[in-house]
Amino acid sequence: MLNDIIDRIRAVFIARTPSLVYAISIILIGLLASRLARRWLRAILDRSRIRDDRLLKDFFLRVVSISILLLALLTALSRVGIDVRTFIAGLGVTGIILGFALRDTLSNFASGVLLLIYRPFRAGELIEVEGTQGVVEELTIVNMRMTTTAGVPVIMPNSKVWGAKITNYSPSRRRRIEFTLKVGEQDVEPAIKIIEAALGEDSRILKEPPPAVRAVSIANGTVRLSASVWTDPKDHDRVNGDEYMRLLTALSGRAIKIL
Helix, strand or coil: CHHHHHHHHHHHHHHHHHHHHHHHHHHHHHHHHHHHHHHHHHHHHCCCCCCCCHHHHHHHHHHHHHHHHHHHHHHHHHHCCCCHHHHHHHHHHHHHHHHHHCHHHHHHHHHHHHHHHHCCCCCCCEEEECCEEEEEEEECCCEEEEEECCCCEEEEEHHHHHHCCEEECCCCCCEEEEEEEEEEHHHHHHHHHHHHHHHHHCCCECCCCCCEEEEEEEECCEEEEEEEEEECHHHHHHHHHHHHHHHHHHHHHCCCCEC
């Protein structure tokens, strides 16, 4: 009895061996074709208008690679006797069920496609989304990965990114900074001159448009001064971080007290 079972298994295995070998060969060819297609497509995209858009390039490469692998898998399944047409028809019904279960994932996928179409940002650009500021690293079909200015990696679902206010700082040629100081009413005129001189000595602050210093309010003998300057985007954070200390030092050196 046992020998009969073993003989049947051996017979089935021998009969199926050519199909299995052929199916495995198809899968291996699919893997090789996927790698070659990615290399070929990357070379084409590097010469196209989107050569500098890493997010869009990576998306195209993933789609082509997955499509080739899926086609190879379906072909291999058909060679081992699996009715691919029935399998695909079953996917239609299953897809409806999964659509309800994976609606968040599908929403992220749709949002990712819209982000790639409208391209509000690109890889390497400094953006702010949902109160988080950082440099875009990668956009997949379901999420966006960025590194904050503090060096912390953050992953956001594409649906959150698409539905949020996106501030892209990188395309800006210049950025504005406003400083607010309070001095005594009797020190207003000398304080404005000292602040203007200190701002003019900082090479990181643009000369055009020039810095503007003005009094914006007066209350109980105290005058609030506003100093607005423009900088290159690359200098924005450093100027914003240390200019108050420079102004404080300049005013203190002339015996003007900041209130």
